[in-house]
Structures are given as C-alpha cells and as structure tokens.
Amino acid sequence: xxxxxxxxxxxxxxxxxxxxxxxxxxxxxxxxxxxFAAFDQPVTLLFLGDGVLALATGQxxxxxxxxxxxxxxxxxxxxxxxxxxxxxxxxxxxxLDARDLALxxxxxxxxxxxxxxxxxxxxxxx
Amino acid sequence: MIFSLxxxxxxxxxQSSHAAYRFACALLARGHTLYRVFFFADGVHNSTALNCAAxxxxxxxxxxxxxxxxxxxxxVSCVSSALRRGIVDEREAARHALGAASLRQGFxxxxxxxxxxxxxxxxxxxxxxx
Numbered sequence: 001x002x003x004x005x006x007x008x009x010x011x012x013x014x015x016x017x018x019x020x021x022x023x024x025x026x027x028x029x030x031x032x033x034x035x036f037a038a039f040d041q042p043v044t045l046l047f048l049g050d051g052v053l054a055l056a057t058g059q060x061x062x063x064x065x066x067x068x069x070x071x072x073x074x075x076x077x078x079x080x081x082x083x084x085x086x087x088x089x090x091x092x093x094x095x096l097d098a099r100d101l102a103l104x105x106x107x108x109x110x111x112x113x114x115x116x117x118x119x120x121x122x123x124x125x126x
Numbered sequence: 127m128i129f130s131l132x133x134x135x136x137x138x139x140x141q142s143s144h145a146a147y148r149f150a151c152a153l154l155a156r157g158h159t160l161y162r163v164f165f166f167a168d169g170v171h172n173s174t175a176l177n178c179a180a181x182x183x184x185x186x187x188x189x190x191x192x193x194x195x196x197x198x199x200x201x202v203s204c205v206s207s208a209l210r211r212g213i214v215d216e217r218e219a220a221r222h223a224l225g226a227a228s229l230r231q232g233f234x235x236x237x238x239x240x241x242x243x244x245x246x247x248x249x250x251x252x253x254x255x256x
Contacts, residue, residue: 008246008247009246010245010246012245015256017256024167025167028134028166028167031238032166032238032241035237035238035239035241035242036242036245038239038242039239039242039243041242041245041246122245122251124132124245124251124253124256125253125256126132126134126166126167126253126256
C-alpha cells in the first residue's frame with residue numbers, strides 16, 4: 001500500500017445508517033473511519049437512524065458467527081477516532097439514552113446534524 | 127474537477143454500481159477527471175474476472191475495465207473485502223494456496239489507504255450504495 005500524501009488534510013464525516021449484525025455495514029463504517037484516522041485525516045463518525053443500535057451496550061453476538069462490535073467501538077479512541085456522534089432523535093425513538101451506550105458519544109439534534117454535514121470537507125455513507 | 131468514487135454494493139442484483147458507472151461516464155464526458163474508483167465491501171464483486179453477464183445485461187466488470195483503459199482511471203478493490211469474497215490476484219492466490227486467481231485485469235488489490243488518498247487528491251468523492 002503506497003502511503004497517501006499526508007500533507008493535505010481533508011476532514012471526513014463517516015456516516016453509518018445500518019443496524020449492527022444483520023449486515024456488515026456498521027463494522028465497515030468503523031473500519032473506514034479508523035483508516036482515515038490512521039492517515040492523520042480529521043474524522044468524525046456519525047450514527048444515524050438504525051445505525052445508533054450499533055452503539056448499544058451489552059451486545060452478545062453468537063461468538064462463532066460474528067465479532068463483537070462493542071469491543072471494536074471501545075478501541076476507536078486508540079485508533080484516533082475521537083469524534084463519535086449519534087442522532088439524538090433516533091436514539092430516543094429506539095428507547096435508548098446516553099446511559100445505554102457502550103462509549104461516550106455526542107448527541108446531535110437536527111441543528112447539530114446540519115452543522116456536522118456542513119462542517120466536513122467529505123461525507124461518506126458506508 | 128477531479129472526482130473519485132466509492133462503490134459498495136455488488137455489480138449484480140443492486141443498482142448502485144450501475145449508477146456509479148453511469149456517473150463516471152457522465153463526468154468524463156463533461157471533461158472532468160476520474161482519479162480512482164475504490165471498490166469496498168460487496169463492491170469488490172465489480173472486479174471479478176469470473177462472471178458471465180446474461181445476454182442483454184450490462185457486464186459491469188468488463189465496462190469498468192474498458193473505462194479505465196480508455197481514461198486512465200485507477201480501479202482499486204479493497205484487499206480485505208476481496209479476500210473474504212473470493213476475489214484474489216495471482217499473488218494472494220499463491221500466498222493463501224487458493225486454486226486460482228479471480229481478479230479482473232485492470233483492477234488492483236490494495237488497502238483502505240487508497241480510499242484515503244483518493245479523498246485527499248480529489249476535489250469530490252462520492253459514495254454509491256451507502
């Protein structure tokens with residue numbers, strides 16, 4: 001793998017809209033966010049809609065079929081992904097609040113969501 | 127303007143890879159540059175050499191290859207997505223003692239760093255199938 005030009009930095013918003021485990025999408029979004037962080041790009045990970053379920057604590061996937069997303073989420077900060085946001089309306093609609101989440105996230109209402117999309121150079125929905 | 131694309135769904139059974147291909151053709155027709163198409167997750171099925179398109183249906187792996195040859199577009203499939211899905215080049219086939227290679231000519235396997243680099247080098251990066 002050739003190394004990207006790290007002189008240029010473009011902020012990227014990685015958006016996850018899919019619930020964990022039914023598809024690999026949530027895991028893929030986390031992998032993408034970690035890759036941008038590994039190359040020193042400012043990255044924010046945003047969970048929208050069903051995507052917020054990926055943040056719930058107490059995940060127990062069948063061990064032989066799927067790795068725990070919760071464990072992976074716990075390593076985000078170690079990989080340089082420090083900005084994790086969740087759609088506050090989507091959390092409330094699913095009966096979740098900040099205490100039910102596996103890691104500290106920023107809750108974003110409609111105004112904050114608009115700001116997030118505006119503030120980044122790149123938006124990638126994974 | 128310099129564009130790159132992120133393609134995330136299979137070439138068959140879902141429309142988004144077709145949309146990505148048509149977008150690629152349209153931007154090139156307008157005189158823009160397509161720097162790289164990065165195939166991720168199920169998107170790596172776009173890079174198979176072992177498909178046979180049904181008559182009357184688009185053969186997307188062949189179309190991508192043709193587009194890349196004509197316009198010098200970089201076609202990169204995510205290596206970890208590809209290994210899981212049976213898309214391997216000669217080197218990976220040998221390394222993992224697999225019976226055959228399956229990556230179409232004109233594509234290369236590499237890591238997510240190539241997506242990051244595309245984001246840095248391009249004016250716009252668009253995702254399809256997200």
